[in-house]
Amino acid sequence: MPETLSPDSVGIVIPQSLHFADPLLLECGKTLAQYDIAYETYGKLNAARNNAVLICHALSGDQHAAGYYSMDDKKPGWWDSAIGPGKAIDTSRFFVVSLNNLGGCKGSSGPNTKKPDSDKYWGPDFPIVTVRDWVNSQHRLMQRLELDSWCAVIGGSLGGMQVMQWAIEYPEQIKHALVIAAAPKLSAQNIAFNEVARQAIQSDPDFHDGHYLEQHSIPRRGLMLARMLGHITYLSDNAMREKFGRELREGKLSFGFDVDFQVESYLRYQGRSFVERFDANTYLLMTKALDYFDPAREYNDNLVTALERASARFFVVSFTSDWRFSPERSREIVKALLAARKQVSYVEIEAEHGHDAFLVPIPHYMNVFSSYMKSVADTL
Amino acid sequence: MPETLSPDSVGIVIPQSLHFADPLLLECGKTLAQYDIAYETYGKLNAARNNAVLICHALSGDQHAAGYYSMDDKKPGWWDSAIGPGKAIDTSRFFVVSLNNLGGCKGSSGPNTKKPDSDKYWGPDFPIVTVRDWVNSQHRLMQRLELDSWCAVIGGSLGGMQVMQWAIEYPEQIKHALVIAAAPKLSAQNIAFNEVARQAIQSDPDFHDGHYLEQHSIPRRGLMLARMLGHITYLSDNAMREKFGRELREGKLSFGFDVDFQVESYLRYQGRSFVERFDANTYLLMTKALDYFDPAREYNDNLVTALERASARFFVVSFTSDWRFSPERSREIVKALLAARKQVSYVEIEAEHGHDAFLVPIPHYMNVFSSYMKSVADTL
Numbered sequence: 001m002p003e004t005l006s007p008d009s010v011g012i013v014i015p016q017s018l019h020f021a022d023p024l025l026l027e028c029g030k031t032l033a034q035y036d037i038a039y040e041t042y043g044k045l046n047a048a049r050n051n052a053v054l055i056c057h058a059l060s061g062d063q064h065a066a067g068y069y070s071m072d073d074k075k076p077g078w079w080d081s082a083i084g085p086g087k088a089i090d091t092s093r094f095f096v097v098s099l100n101n102l103g104g105c106k107g108s109s110g111p112n113t114k115k116p117d118s119d120k121y122w123g124p125d126f127p128i129v130t131v132r133d134w135v136n137s138q139h140r141l142m143q144r145l146e147l148d149s150w151c152a153v154i155g156g157s158l159g160g161m162q163v164m165q166w167a168i169e170y171p172e173q174i175k176h177a178l179v180i181a182a183a184p185k186l187s188a189q190n191i192a193f194n195e196v197a198r199q200a201i202q203s204d205p206d207f208h209d210g211h212y213l214e215q216h217s218i219p220r221r222g223l224m225l226a227r228m229l230g231h232i233t234y235l236s237d238n239a240m241r242e243k244f245g246r247e248l249r250e251g252k253l254s255f256g257f258d259v260d261f262q263v264e265s266y267l268r269y270q271g272r273s274f275v276e277r278f279d280a281n282t283y284l285l286m287t288k289a290l291d292y293f294d295p296a297r298e299y300n301d302n303l304v305t306a307l308e309r310a311s312a313r314f315f316v317v318s319f320t321s322d323w324r325f326s327p328e329r330s331r332e333i334v335k336a337l338l339a340a341r342k343q344v345s346y347v348e349i350e351a352e353h354g355h356d357a358f359l360v361p362i363p364h365y366m367n368v369f370s371s372y373m374k375s376v377a378d379t380l
Numbered sequence: 381m382p383e384t385l386s387p388d389s390v391g392i393v394i395p396q397s398l399h400f401a402d403p404l405l406l407e408c409g410k411t412l413a414q415y416d417i418a419y420e421t422y423g424k425l426n427a428a429r430n431n432a433v434l435i436c437h438a439l440s441g442d443q444h445a446a447g448y449y450s451m452d453d454k455k456p457g458w459w460d461s462a463i464g465p466g467k468a469i470d471t472s473r474f475f476v477v478s479l480n481n482l483g484g485c486k487g488s489s490g491p492n493t494k495k496p497d498s499d500k501y502w503g504p505d506f507p508i509v510t511v512r513d514w515v516n517s518q519h520r521l522m523q524r525l526e527l528d529s530w531c532a533v534i535g536g537s538l539g540g541m542q543v544m545q546w547a548i549e550y551p552e553q554i555k556h557a558l559v560i561a562a563a564p565k566l567s568a569q570n571i572a573f574n575e576v577a578r579q580a581i582q583s584d585p586d587f588h589d590g591h592y593l594e595q596h597s598i599p600r601r602g603l604m605l606a607r608m609l610g611h612i613t614y615l616s617d618n619a620m621r622e623k624f625g626r627e628l629r630e631g632k633l634s635f636g637f638d639v640d641f642q643v644e645s646y647l648r649y650q651g652r653s654f655v656e657r658f659d660a661n662t663y664l665l666m667t668k669a670l671d672y673f674d675p676a677r678e679y680n681d682n683l684v685t686a687l688e689r690a691s692a693r694f695f696v697v698s699f700t701s702d703w704r705f706s707p708e709r710s711r712e713i714v715k716a717l718l719a720a721r722k723q724v725s726y727v728e729i730e731a732e733h734g735h736d737a738f739l740v741p742i743p744h745y746m747n748v749f750s751s752y753m754k755s756v757a758d759t760l
Contacts (some may be wrong), residue, residue, distance in 0.1 A: 028635035128635040188620035188643045189612060195644040196608045198637065199651075203601035205585055221583035225605065228576045232569060240568035246674070253672055255408035255508040257578065257664060260671065263568045264575040271579075284637060291640065292633055294626070 005068070008084045009076065010042040010091050013067035017107055018144055024102075024137060030127040034116050037141055038107025039063050039099035042083060043091035045147075051380050052147045053089060054138060055079065055098040056155030056162035059230070059286045060278060062106035065098040066091075081361040088369035089154065093377040097145065102137050103129040103285040111281030112213065124210025124281055131158075131293045135165045142173065152176040152376055153312075156358035157325065158286065161293045164333070167310035168295055176376050177312040178369075181322055181358040183329035184303050184336065185294040190324065193233055194287040197226035201280045210281050223280045224271035231270050236321035236354030303336040310337075314344040315372045317365065319357035345372065388464045389456065390422040390447035390471050397487055398524055404482075404517060410507040414496050417521055418487025419443050419479035422463060423471030425527075431760050432527045433469060434518060435459065435478040436535030436542035439610070439666045440658060442486035445478040446471075461741040468749035469534065473757040477525065482517050483509045483665040491661030492593065504590025504661055511538075511673045515545045522553070529553040532756055533692075536560040536738035537705065538666065541673045544713070547690035548675055556756050557692040558749075561702055561738040563709035564683050564716065565674040570704065573613055574667035577606035581660045590661050603660045604651035611650050616701035616734030683716040690717075694724040695752045697745065699737035725752065 005011050017038045024032045040063045045052060055065050057078070066083035068076055077083070077098075085092045100108040103126055111126040142150065153166045153174050160182025167177040183190070201207060204222030208215045235243070244263040259265045299305040314337050318330035327348050337344040349365045351357040357365070385391050397418045404412045420443045425432060435445050437458070446463035448456055457463070457478075465472045480488040483506055491506040522530065533546045533554050540562025547557040563570070581587060584602030588595045615623070624643040639645045679685040694717050698710035707728050717724040729745045731737040737745070 185626065187617055188624045188626060188641070189615075189617040191626070191641050192608075192612045192620065192643050192647055195641075195647055196605060196612065199601075199608065199648070200580065200605050202637065203605070221579075225576060225580050225583070228572075228579065229609065232572045232576065235569075237567055237569040240572065244568045246565065246568060246571070257582065257668070261568070261571050261575075263572050267572055267575055268579070288637070 008086050009080070010067035010084050012070065013040050013042065013064070013077070015040055015063060015069070015107065018141065020137075020140060020144070022140070024133070024140070026127050026133045027130045028128045032102070032109065032127070035102060035109035035137075036107070036113070037099055037102070037109075037137065039097060039141065040065065042066050042096040042098070043094050045095040046380070048380070049147060050149070050151055051094050051377070052142075052145070052150050053094045053096045054142070054150045054153045054166075055083070055089075055096060056134075056138070056153065056159035057098070057101065058155070058157035058159045059290065060274070060283075061159065062104060063098050063100040063108075064106070066096070079359065081359065082366070082369065088366055088373055090370075090373060090377065093380075094151070094373075097141070099138065099141060101129070101134045103282060103289075105279035105282040110279070111210070111285070112279045121213045123213060126281065126285065128288050129285060130289055131161050131165045132169065134162055134289070135169050138162070138166070139170055139173070149173040149175065151380060152178060152373070154178040154180070155182075156180040157182060157355065158290055158293075161290075165295055167312045167314070168306055171309055171311040174312045176315065177310070178315045178317075178372070179330075179333060180317045181319055181325055181330070181355060182333070183325040184296065184332050186291055191291050193229060194291055197229055198284055198287055200225035200229070201284060207280065212280070218275065219280045220275045223275050223278065223283060226283055227274035227278075228267045228271040231267055233324045234354055234356045236323060236352060238321055239352050239354045239356075242352060303332070304339040307336050307340040307342060310340070310342055314342060316344060316346045317349060317358070317369070318347075319349050319351040319353065319355070321352050322355045322357060324355040385448070388466050389460070390464050392451070393420050393422065393444070393447035393449065393457070395420055395443060395449070395487065398521065400517075400520060400524070402520070404513070404520070406507050406513045407510045408508045412482070412489065412507070415482060415489035415517075416487070416493070417479055417482070417489075417517065418484075419477060419521065420445065422446050422476040422478070423474050425475040426760070428760070429527060430529070430531055431474050431757070432522075432525070432530050433474045433476045434522070434530045434533045434546075435463070435469075435476060436514075436518070436533065436539035437478070437481065438535070438537035438539045439670065440654070440663075441539065442484060443478050443480040443488075444486070446476070459739065461739065462746070462749065468746050468753055470750075470753060470757065473760075474531070474753075477521070479518065479521060481509070481514045483662055483669075485659035485662040490659070491590070491665070492659045501593045503593060506661065506665065508668050509665060510669055511541050511545045512549065514542055514669070515549050518542070518546070519550055519553070529555065531760060532556040532558060532753070534558040534560070535562075537562060537735065538670055538673075541670075545675055547692045547694070548686055551689055551691040554692045556695065557690070558695045558697075558752070559710075559713060560697040561699055561705055561710070561735060562713070563705040564676065564712050566671055571671050573609060574671055577609055578664055578667055580605035580609070581664060587660065592660070598655065599660045600655045603655050603658065603663060606663055607654040607658075608647045608651040611647055613704045614734055614736045616703060616732060618701055619732050619734045619736075622732060683712070684719040687716050687720040687722060690720070690722055694722055696724060696726045697729060697738070697749070698727075699729050699731040699733065699735070701732050702735045702737060704735040
């Protein structure tokens with residue numbers, strides 16, 4: 001809870017929403033006849049209207065990337081460490097737009113919203129959305145905000161995948177592409193983890209084939225398991241060791257199935273609290289978007305060819321202890337960019353935090369991130 | 381199904397069982413008043429009775445380590461690749477004993493057996509057993525088989541932990557300790573994976589607090605999830621890539637939640653088939669035995685001091701792509717053994733198979749394993 005707002009906070013923010021009445025054709029072949037996009041903005045659009053930055057969120061993210069909704073808020077937005085006056089994404093220089101993607105559960109059209117002109121929830125009928133669908137919907141949002149282009153599109157993890165797609169789909173409308181802790185596509189192991197998470201949710205008897213809202217139930221157990229599993233992949237083995245070691249919660253073994261080790265307690269807590277704030281159908285959709293992401297697919301499985309379309313400058317960041325999307329995966333992106341003769345800066349940050357590092361204000365990371373964004377601002 | 385038995389197979393084996401009427405005090409403080417141990421033997425005990433080898437099984441293993449129960453069997457025992465005439469554990473030279481550990485589900489006393497003098501299943505009332513409890517029960521089995529000692533105790537993964545405990549607890553009765561793909565104790569990440577597996581089982585409504593057998597139900601979904609998750613940790617990312625890549629089962633994306641990728645299909649199959657052959661309460665017990673294993677605990681957290689008690693020669697093997705118990709963890713064991721001035725041979729096998737490599741007849745692995753065991757046999 002911020003008793004007073006720090007000068008480097010964007011402060012109190014007001015969530016906004018736009019209704020889109022133009023049908024959106026999705027990759028799955030279905031069409032969303034109309035939809036809403038929830039978003040927030042931080043900073044001011046300049047007179048030239050050329051300082052707009054788009055933030056793309058990851059699996060469990062949303063439009064609330066920075067600031068507080070009220071002085072009673074316990075926590076700021078999910079990327080408050082990087083967004084604010086004087087921060088890496090400096091809101092005294094940039095006009096920052098952050099949205100909840102389609103299929104999300106924080107105000108944009110998604111499984112937990114009602115179908116148009118209906119009293120029924122979308123639930124499992126919400127179509128499978130892809131990274132490209134999101135980019136298309138973000139492009140429409142850009143137009144509605146009367147912006148010609150983004151001076152930068154920025155995202156970590158699944159967010160970084162949206163950035164890559166932006167650079168390929170709309171090369172003229174993205175000047176800088178910041179791809180953080182991402183991969184050019186998921187590995188079989190990544191897909192496998194997602195599949196276990198989906199099975200956990202879908203096999204929960206309270207899932208009701210996705211119609212749980214109508215049944216006034218929530219697949220708590222499944223969503224909790226999915227989140228616990230996710231957390232293991234977000235943290236490095238070392239980070240877990242540093243954080244919990246093998247510390248016993250009660251100082252001794254229970255010789256039962258209650259919590260023995262701190263790490264168990266942490267995971268259960270993370271799982272439980274996630275259930276209160278996230279929708280299970282959205283979780284399923286997000287994991288599918290991850291699995292399906294593969295921009296090289298329609299370019300003969302050649303990422304170089306795919307990236308040849310891009311004209312943005314790239315800034316790629318990876319973290320040494322990230323085993324979900326390891327530095328090796330970021331280097332694949334960098335190599336393809338170089339082969340496609342694109343301008344790219346690559347930084348591998350020494351960090352113990354695993355995949356989660358992209359959300360942590362690690363000094364070296366924040367320094368290079370800030371420097372890059374300063375250079376972006378200086379060209380405006 | 382073996383149409384004819386290969387000359388390097390132990391052939392048709394007959395499962396055996398022994399009843400133990402002497403109460404066994406467990407680490408948890410409870411006592412098993414009486415219990416059964418299911419076991420198998422391969423090869424012949426020599427006249428000097430000094431060629432006996434004990435095989436310790438891992439999480440989902442059992443007494444059936446080699447050979448077939450009948451000519452209709454589709455698969456041999458779980459370590460048939462290493463046990464047989466002329467194989468690494470050469471049954472023409474060794475008398476091999478393999479058992480189902482207490483708490484198991486293949487004939488030894490465990491949750492799926494009845495309590496003594498009762499019609500009730502043990503179920504969740506079966507006490508938490510530890511690696512040391514197992515070693516103590518294996519020691520009693522040794523005595524009942526009228527053996528003075530083992531010329532070698534051998535195990536992979538959780539089996540390797542039993543080997544270490546044997547060397548510490550009964551230094552005079554184990555001449556060679558073969559510790560394969562193990563760790564001196566679980567990491568926080570290892571514990572975290574086990575905890576998610578346990579939560580999957582325990583949160584399944586069909587678990588009925590462990591009393592599912594009496595309810596004529598099985599926590600299928602939970603056990604399936606636990607196994608799917610286990611499988612991810614048994615395979616390396618590379619092994620998964622080699623095995624499945626991102627191959628689509630139907631050649632195209634489904635844009636639904638059916639199986640898209642081969643790896644999903646594989647995991648679901650592994651999960652489903654495991655449910656048919658394994659007991660959920662046993663799975664819980666095995667994961668707790670793993671979590672609790674830490675032989676250094678009562679030696680002031682000093683593994684060197686713990687291992688100073690040992691007099692066996694050690695043979696430690698790890699596999700490069702094993703990320704469950706990485707080579708680094710095996711090197712911790714080796715370093716402690718060297719610091720304790722023990723004789724130790726260490727081999728790090730180049731292998732793509734992940735943790736599962738210890739069950740795979742990789743030529744280099746089988747060569748060094750065979751050589752070591754030949755040297756053991758030659759001293760008899």
